[in-house]
Amino acid sequence: MGEALVNICLDGAFACKVMLFMGLTLILLPQMACKTPVESKKINLPFGMHHTYQQSGDLHIAGILSQIFLSADRLTYKKHPLDEMESDVINFLASWTFLASMKLLSTWNNFIPNYKCDTQNKPVAVIGGPNSDVCLFMANILSIYKFPQIAYGSAPPMDDKNQAAFVHQIFPNEEHQYMGILQLLLHFQWSWIGVLYLDDNPWKKFRHTVLPKFSQRGICFDFMLEITQITFLSEVETMKEGLLKTANLVKKSTANVVIVHGEIQTMITLRMLIDIPEYHGDSRISKIWIVTAQMDFTSVPFQRYGDLSFIHGALSISVHTEEVSGFHDFLKNKKPKSDSQDGFLKDFWQQAFLCLFPNSSLDDHSEKMCTGEEKLENLPVSVFELKMTSHSYSIYNAVYAVAHALREMPSSVFKRRADRGKQNLQILQSWQLHRFLENIHFNNTVGEKVSFNLATGFDIINWATFNNESFLRVKVGRIDLQTFPNIGFAIHDNAIVWPGRFNQERPFSLCNDHCQPGYSKKKNEGEQFCCFDCIPCPEGKISNQRNMDDCFQCPEDRYPNKNKDFCIPKYIIFLGFEDSLGTSLASSALLLFCVTAGVLGIFIKHQDTPIVKANNRSLTYTLLLSLLLSFLCALLFIGQPRKVTCLFRQTAFGIIFSVAVSSVLAKTITVILAFQATKPESKLRKWLGKRTAASIILFCSLIQVTICTVWLATFPPFPDLDVISKAEEVILECNEGSDSMFYCVLGFMGFLSICSFISAFFARKLPDSFNEAKFITFSMLVFCSVWISFVPAYLSTKGKYMVAVEIFSILASSAGLLGFIFFPKCYIIVMRPDMNIRKQLIKRKH
Template sequence: MLLSALWCLLVLFLQPLISYHLPCCLIVFSLLTPFAGGLAGMGVCRAPKSDITGLYREGNIVIGGVFPVHVYRVYQQLSYRSPPPTELISICLLSFVPLTFQWLQTLLLAVQEISASPYLLPNITLGVHLFDSCASPGRALEGISWLLSGGASTPIPNYHWRSSMSSLVGVVGDSSSASSLAMARLLGLYRYPQISYFSTSSLLSDRTQFPSFFRTVPSDIFQSKGLAQLVSYFGWTWIGMMGEDTDYGQEGIRTTTTEILRSGACVAFTGYILTSRPDRNAPYLSRVIIESNVSVIVVFSSGSNFVPVVEELLKHNVTGKTWVASESWSTSALVSKEKYWRVLKGTIGFALHSGHISGLKQFMNSLDPKKTPDDIFLKEFWEVNFRCKWQIQEVGWTNSTNVCTGQESNGPLFTDGIQRVTYSVYIAVYALAWALHGILMSRQRACLQIHKTHHLKLPLPLQVMDSMRTVHFEAEDGRNVYFDPNGNLPAVYDIVNWQMDPAGNIHHVKVGNYDGSTEDENTFSVNTSSIQWNTEGSQVPLSFCSRSCPIGFRKAAILGKPICCFQCVPCPSGEISNQTDSVDCFRCPWDQWPNNQKDQCILKPVEFLSCDDPVGVTLITSSVISSIIPVALLGLFINFKTTPIVRANNYLLSCVLLVSLSLCFLCSLGFIGYPQPEKCLLRQVAFGMVFALCISCVLAKTITVVIAFKATKPGSKLRKWTGTKVTYLVTGLGVLLQLGICIIWLSTFPSFPENDIQTQPGVIIAHCNEGFPTAFWCMLGYLGLLATISFVLAFLVRRLPDSFNEAKYITFSMLAFLSVWVSFIPAYLSARGKYTDAMEVFAILSSTWALVICIFLPKCFIIIFQPELNNKDSLMGRGKK
């Protein structure tokens, strides 16, 4: 017992050194093996014997092969208190996979063709040593150790139990990235070339860690970019990610997620399948999928690990999801079964570029267990295919069991179809053969140059590895095969869609392709019309967190949610968005405005008091017609200028007043029409001057009336002011002061045309900017001052004799005038656009009409309708008696 304990302590002590000095440590352990064997009888620390079996065929040069002929699906909780059952360690009792058996047979076909070829490796027979990895990384690593040690019961990689095993030059395999990663670390120590036919993990491109690894499939880094491009192509923005918890799944999810996020989409959840016990977390993953609102799920997993999840989804009747498959399960026979069709209907994904192997059909259909009794895999395939048992296998055999005879024939075993992984196996063997051919041919040429006979000398693994880097040959179907500096083939994928025929068979139909080896725009193409989706009418399924924002809206982030979850906010006033899912709205140019849909900018309408506008036409008509009335009255006064009523009202001043009233009506036309610089400059000045003349005349008439009646008193000093000089003086002085205000206004800040885009959104208001608003209000205030003085004076003398009531009429006219313009001020300040000018025109017309009606209408009525009153006696009040 003491020796056993010492041996175990020695193993524990040396274990950390193995990772750094593995070759030397293995030599030490091999020397200590007899000692270990002596302790075997004690039943402690005994190295377990390996029962790895495989297919071995002699040859001048041996190629190793690793294939998952069986799928490891025995899930049992281990207590770690007692040794696990033997079948859980090394025996694959379940799930013989005919497709992977076909891969193995393809390697044998390639070896057979190369050995018979007079051009490739002439006079050399290739041997093989193949074993089953059971899709388990641990078993694959154990098999490699067994392969390197020559098939010993206790694998020791650097010790060859058979001398012929030293002829091993390389290994083809394994299919899964997890197994290949484990194998590559060990094979890389000895520089044995490893060529995988189905391992796609991007980690394997690291030449520092895996210097001897090559593969006849692209790296996942290209697939990740392609899958993200596929997701973006169909407009899916809310994606679920699922993968196995291996380097393949984790790295695939990481790189694909990065590319998806870069394209603007979001990942709703990420779930990992436990490869040690896929059935353990399958209920959890199923619950995550059911509770999420995603419709599209990208899966990086092998078919065998994905099956338990599909079973759980089938149990809960989860349908309507679109599955995006990585190349590892996109064409897997384990998953593409009729029983899973309800769950996986319409699956789309990437698959390895297909190729054709001309002799495969004949080779597979000529298989015969009697001709190759050493092929243990063929015997099991025979049992699975023909549902019989070989009589030598007593396990499970009863009298009712069909006995295999080898003569069974229910049709051909294989029909030609699209080859993907099978084709990768085929060119992997040829790539290794061409590398060997290059080494041997260079040796032969060297021997001929020095006139020596060439004898076969096996190349070293390091030589084969170097030769692999320069391999470049044309395959049977014309495809160029070569490796990039990272040991990868050019990234070319087929895009496949799962479709079911009427007979219930599922086919992986090619609907597009992806070439990730170039940066051209044509690297990605899909024929969407040939895709069958899981939706009715074969409509492209939708997957989003929030519906797309239509044009005229922008996306607004929701606090605490991914960027794909957003709300749609209408564009603010004056801004547009002309594409769906716009992040920002864009402001229109100053002279444009959004249309009703807010998807384009249109020219703003220009608003001004136009001559074509109904309001403008009305005001123009009123102004012109109104201007005729004072002219007509002037004509009437001229005809009756000798009558007492005309002479009593200061005939000359009345004429000037009538002319100014006509001009008041006409000056309103300056406010109608498009604003021009000249019009803006003169319209307010004309208005102010004409009205100043008009009100000054009224004021002069008022003063004349007051002086006239005050001067009638005896000894009045006002007699000398009763002439026309006072009238002209008052009128001239009133106009002159207004002229001064206008000159100051024009010389400082004159009016100018302006386009106003602030007052009324969506409209350009063409108007005249007054330049110096204070001057305008001063001008208007001055008119109010003249009118107020006139009103006050007229009011004081309102009680004159009834027959000469001129002061009373002036009182009413000034009251109306002031009322109009006082009301005008708030209306003018509150009006917008063209209505500002319309308001001023209306005030001009109204106030002018007030003067015409109140001052001249009574006189005209007497002249026309009561001429008998138009005499001196009546005017002096004597006509009433």
């Protein structure tokens, strides 16, 4: 059954067709009056009913359904109410629901409430809907008499537990629907939305109880507006200002998604809000409407020729529906002549096909006559749907529930009456059915489980409209409630048709654009939490996802890329032999080693010459050997740091240089002692000789060895990774273990250097043509300058350049000793052998 039939003046009978389709007998009491009050006066009711419909049977199921029909004017009460009811009304009034309920308590065609003499027509249950008010007003009357009532639409907000006990809700719990809508919003990441809801109290609770739960999950609301239900067409003009204000607010909103929460007839109000040209001019509101399951398309006559595109691309939540076999053919074969007692069908036929039957009571100026053979399948979908909709499916299950409950009753209620030969169904009391309905569960004809305690699911419907006054409802998803509160949610994104302005691209609904990777969110004071600015990540941090609250550091072995949206593996660097800097330093060290070896060779070859023998030949060899080792020691600093090289390179450097500097110190002291010992009665003669020089070297070297031993025993150096110093590099280096011990080694070496420099400085003017003191002074000046410069240079560099600074200092200071001390002697030995004689050793004073 199409819900279009439940939404026009004459469609109540078609709501019955769902029940009649299953072969059950029922009474339908329409809620509202249509056009001809004359016939209403015949039964002397305070508000006329144009048609009633009944079939005889042993048991009856009554239906009180909300009808939607038109009225041009509001009741003024200036004349008889029945005369003012000549036009139809949008919406329903509580009075008619109460009237229909009391009519169930009266003998048919005799309106005497609480008096029913024809037990044959007594209903056993009442099915009401789809509006919540229908069920609420119905329960006010029928619950007094303990009538089982089945609500197939919105759940009535009942505070009276006595009334609620007799109302069975076949519509799923609304809370489940709201959680499904929340899942839909989260799935599409729609965090910035608008809400339209009815302005009566039950729907205001939706704003105050449900929407805060949305906020807890990150949903913000650009607007939450009440919409007034239009009751009379004459109200449209008076409500124009309010509608225009609401329409402008919705139109200007940056939210692309709007939840519309209301009753079945709220679709008419939504259409007026969107589709009245004088409100919007050429530009109409285009949003993605998310429509609750209580709403549906209503085919009232004034909408027949309207543009249906207002609903194109909308998503609606619908009670899960399956196609019932045979229902489509049943409606296709339905004709006015097939049931002459059904006045609803004739009136519908005239309005649907724009024709008149002979002697029609409708005040219609159509000249076309109805044949009764017109085909329903030729009607536009906007006028009549042959497909069973969610409300129709709920009625279908409701009638089956009553039938199954009645089938369960004979085994208990009528068991004691079996001796009468047959069960007397006429004496069945409606309240007896209540407990069977309460616990009923069965599989309907399509194989689905039906129970009032079973949390059935929802379908997600996508609306697609066409130019031929038709539309298509496409199931694109499902909200499964079998495991509630864990809601199963599934949707086929690619099957969804979006409103035209989105060009079939997945829409966004955000307060502002996403913060892309490389940026983080910054809260704007005074605005909702969904509104924020995007700021770039600071240096050294990244964000690799959209809308991150804060940027984060890369792992230690990685660094941010240029866009700061992912981490790049750092390069592992060290001063290697293949590196150009490492190659040049290694070459320099080997070259100086060869030069030193050559000098040593010259000295060994000419070891018996006076210049070699002067000032302790053993000290000369010791110094040259230590310089050889110092140049080789520089090679320990080049290449990938390993455990062995890290352990020995600094200690080897410290000990070797201590030997070299202590040798220079011993040479200087020897020179000073030699000239001081020539004075008469000098006591320094006993200190002359090789033993003094050897003692100086051993003592100084022993101190340095002790320092290095303590260093290795306590905080030995080890290979380490420096991931902090360089943003894009991991420095593979030797961690010194203890900086204090390293500077102790340097400090002692510096102490020896200063002592050597001072002693050489005082001995620089001693009268000797081969006096080394002045050359030692220059060499130690260079040596001290290099290592004084080394400390700030070493501390200000990182990575391989820091190692290179130390290597350069080793080579430069060693080369200074070699050059200033030995090159002058080599020049004399090789180039001026005439000066390499004993008489040149001593120059007397003038």
